[in-house]
Amino acid sequence: MNRSQADAGADSAANKTLLALAAVLLLIPVVGLLWVGSYASVEPVVAGFPFFIWYQFAWVFLCSACTATALRLIQLARPRRTGGVR
Amino acid sequence: MSAGINYTALGVLVALFVLVTALGFWASNWRRGEHLESLDEWGLGGRTFGVWITWFLIGGDIYTAYTFVAVPAAMFATGAVAGFFAVPYTIILYPIIFIYMARLWSVSYRHGYVTSADFVRGRYGSRELSLAVSVTGILATMPYIALQLVGIQAVLEVVGVGGAGSFIAKALPLIIAFALLAAYTHSAGLRAPAMIAFVKDTLIYIVILAAIFYLPAQVGGWAHVFEAARAKMTALNPATGAPVGVFIPAAQSYWAYATLALGSAMALFMYPHSITATLSSRSRNTIRHNATILPAYSFVLGLLALLGWVAIAAGTKPIGLDGKVNVQLVIPQLFEDYFPPWFAGVAFAAVAIGALVPAAIMSIAASNTFTRNIYREWINPHATHAQEASVSKVIALLVKALALVFVLALDKQNAINFQLLGGIWILQTFPAIVFGLYTRWFHSWGLLVGWAAGMVYGTVTAYNLVNPATGNHFAGSLAMIPVIGQLGYIALTAFAINALLAAVVTVVLNVVKVPHGRDETTAMDYLADEGDARVEKRVEHTLPAI
Numbered sequence: 001m002n003r004s005q006a007d008a009g010a011d012s013a014a015n016k017t018l019l020a021l022a023a024v025l026l027l028i029p030v031v032g033l034l035w036v037g038s039y040a041s042v043e044p045v046v047a048g049f050p051f052f053i054w055y056q057f058a059w060v061f062l063c064s065a066c067t068a069t070a071l072r073l074i075q076l077a078r079p080r081r082t083g084g085v086r
Numbered sequence: 087m088s089a090g091i092n093y094t095a096l097g098v099l100v101a102l103f104v105l106v107t108a109l110g111f112w113a114s115n116w117r118r119g120e121h122l123e124s125l126d127e128w129g130l131g132g133r134t135f136g137v138w139i140t141w142f143l144i145g146g147d148i149y150t151a152y153t154f155v156a157v158p159a160a161m162f163a164t165g166a167v168a169g170f171f172a173v174p175y176t177i178i179l180y181p182i183i184f185i186y187m188a189r190l191w192s193v194s195y196r197h198g199y200v201t202s203a204d205f206v207r208g209r210y211g212s213r214e215l216s217l218a219v220s221v222t223g224i225l226a227t228m229p230y231i232a233l234q235l236v237g238i239q240a241v242l243e244v245v246g247v248g249g250a251g252s253f254i255a256k257a258l259p260l261i262i263a264f265a266l267l268a269a270y271t272h273s274a275g276l277r278a279p280a281m282i283a284f285v286k287d288t289l290i291y292i293v294i295l296a297a298i299f300y301l302p303a304q305v306g307g308w309a310h311v312f313e314a315a316r317a318k319m320t321a322l323n324p325a326t327g328a329p330v331g332v333f334i335p336a337a338q339s340y341w342a343y344a345t346l347a348l349g350s351a352m353a354l355f356m357y358p359h360s361i362t363a364t365l366s367s368r369s370r371n372t373i374r375h376n377a378t379i380l381p382a383y384s385f386v387l388g389l390l391a392l393l394g395w396v397a398i399a400a401g402t403k404p405i406g407l408d409g410k411v412n413v414q415l416v417i418p419q420l421f422e423d424y425f426p427p428w429f430a431g432v433a434f435a436a437v438a439i440g441a442l443v444p445a446a447i448m449s450i451a452a453s454n455t456f457t458r459n460i461y462r463e464w465i466n467p468h469a470t471h472a473q474e475a476s477v478s479k480v481i482a483l484l485v486k487a488l489a490l491v492f493v494l495a496l497d498k499q500n501a502i503n504f505q506l507l508g509g510i511w512i513l514q515t516f517p518a519i520v521f522g523l524y525t526r527w528f529h530s531w532g533l534l535v536g537w538a539a540g541m542v543y544g545t546v547t548a549y550n551l552v553n554p555a556t557g558n559h560f561a562g563s564l565a566m567i568p569v570i571g572q573l574g575y576i577a578l579t580a581f582a583i584n585a586l587l588a589a590v591v592t593v594v595l596n597v598v599k600v601p602h603g604r605d606e607t608t609a610m611d612y613l614a615d616e617g618d619a620r621v622e623k624r625v626e627h628t629l630p631a632i
Contacts, residue, residue, distance in 0.1 A: 026181035026184055027181070029178055029181050030178045030181055030182070033177060033344075034178070034347065036335060036340040036343045037337065037340050040334055040340065041334065042334055045309075047308065048308035048309035048312060050334060052334045052335075053170075053312075056170070056174055056177070057173070057385065057388055059174070059177050060381045060382075060385045061381075063178070063181065064379070066181065067180055067181055067184050067377045067378045070184065071374050071377075071378060078613070
């Protein structure tokens with residue numbers, strides 16, 4: 001197999017829909033936190049914490065959930081190949 | 087500040103320090119590989135680290151002592167934009183590295199790359215671009231190592247050691263600490279910081295959780311803490327007539343906050359030490375597993391940032407042994423004021439040991455880069471694996487010695503200025519590395535021109551920022567973004583100029599048909615995983631391309 005065939009066939013087995021879904025999941029936290037105007041406010045205060053502060057803490061967990069789900073999707077989309085030298 | 091030396095705290099600090107030193111020396115026997123001395127063994131721990139070791143290693147590596155001192159200090163001094171951006175930065179970091187670091191791991195595993203400049207050399211067949219990437223990496227890392235010493239200095243100063251008196255009294259504790267670090271890094275390589283990272287991170291978690299549950303109650307509760315912070319930040323500074331700082335960003339700082347977070351997140355894994363920690367992992371998805379669990383550190387960092395505001399409510403006075411205000415001392419001082427002496431000692435040890443892990447990894451990464459991309463590429467192309475390992479060990483010592491001289495001989499403001507510049511510089515290697523993981527469309531000379539433009543723009547813009555009160559240059563990281571007309575992170579603006587220019591020059595070079603360099607990688611290499619065959623390098627690849 002020559003070089004260009006190898007390049008074209010490299011990722012053909014992957015499930016593109018799942019990969020696209022994973023990409024969206026990874027994009028969500030980035031958009032959520034870079035859109036500063038959506039959370040730069042004091043209200044609603046929760047347990048003394050301004051919204052600006054607790055909202056960003058909440059993203060620690062949301063982001064973990066997004067990346068964990070994305071990882072699961074990617075593993076489904078590209079099953080571990082088995083066999084000899086690949 | 088209490089007069090004299092806090093002996094209880096100092097005793098606990100020294101005891102814990104002795105413990106990690108013993109661990110560091112013992113680490114050379116930990117998970118030792120079968121094969122001969124090589125950079126894979128010494129500089130990457132044999133590429134054997136699984137998810138949990140990698141978690142401790144990367145956590146210990148990128149959440150540095152300086153971060154632990156500087157982020158709350160920034161919160162204390164000027165508030166949310168300068169300080170709290172570290173939280174979104176270290177959250178969006180993980181989806182971002184999730185995307186491309188696995189590809190870098192795979193291609194590096196297949197071709198035995200130890201540094202990002204190795205990859206650039208193989209991908210573009212360009213020695214010049216690879217040199218630019220490696221020099222940038224080393225330049226950006228040096229002040230970062232020096233700043234770890236500033237972290238140790240801050241706790242020693244609060245304990246009452248090393249601030250005043252003769253040069254020897256001031257320098258000796260740091261020299262001892264770094265000599266020990268150098269000794270066990272020399273013998274154990276990357277295994278030493280990986281082992282010490284367990285102790286460092288455990289201490290950090292204990293201290294921060296204790297601080298966050300105990301301290302706010304002592305100063306009147308969280309509502310009072312936020313009220314005190316709001317009062318301080320919104321008050322007008324008599325010298326400038328502007329507010330002291332930012333409590334919650336207003337519309338004019340949205341761009342600043344977002345670009346600081348995004349630019350820093352994109353830059354962090356371009357540093358050689360982050361790449362070293364990633365490449366030392368065992369499999370392609372180790373880094374992705376880590377992207378799901380590393381945010382635990384971001385949570386802790388956020389809590390730590392808030393301690394800067396707790397210190398405002400507590401009325402902490404960060405005054406150094408020389409009698410001057412030094413905001414870097416605010417967290418150690420807060421701990422000394424409110425914790426019993428033995429626990430303050432544990433907290434100080436957490437910061438001091440927190441300096442050793444990144445300092446060790448950074449010096450290993452910088453010396454790997456020097457060895458592979460300067461020594462082997464330009465000085466001794468026929469170097470054996472054993473020669474590479476021994477050169478790297480010597481350079482790692484040299485790098486630590488230079489950092490020590492940097493901090494002891496020069497004003498530490500220099501280290502801070504250079505670290506600020508380092509962040510701007512390192513992001514300029516992003517197009518060559520990350521774009522290269524996906525496409526060979528860019529021409530290596532286009533990337534080089536873009537890199538140079540980004541470096542010059544970033545450096546000049548940062549230099550031209552002058553503090554109106556003190557007249558010092560390098561007064562911050564924010565400047566007006568051309569076209570957009572908002573304040574933004576200089577590094578990201580420089581990156582945009584860099585990428586744009588790289589594209590334009592690529593188009594021009596393609597039109598005049600300047601040949602692209604030789605690419606030794608294939609599309610399959612970017613998806614390789616643990617157990618896949620390594621590519622045996624043929625001799626002509628390692629010889630100069632001319």
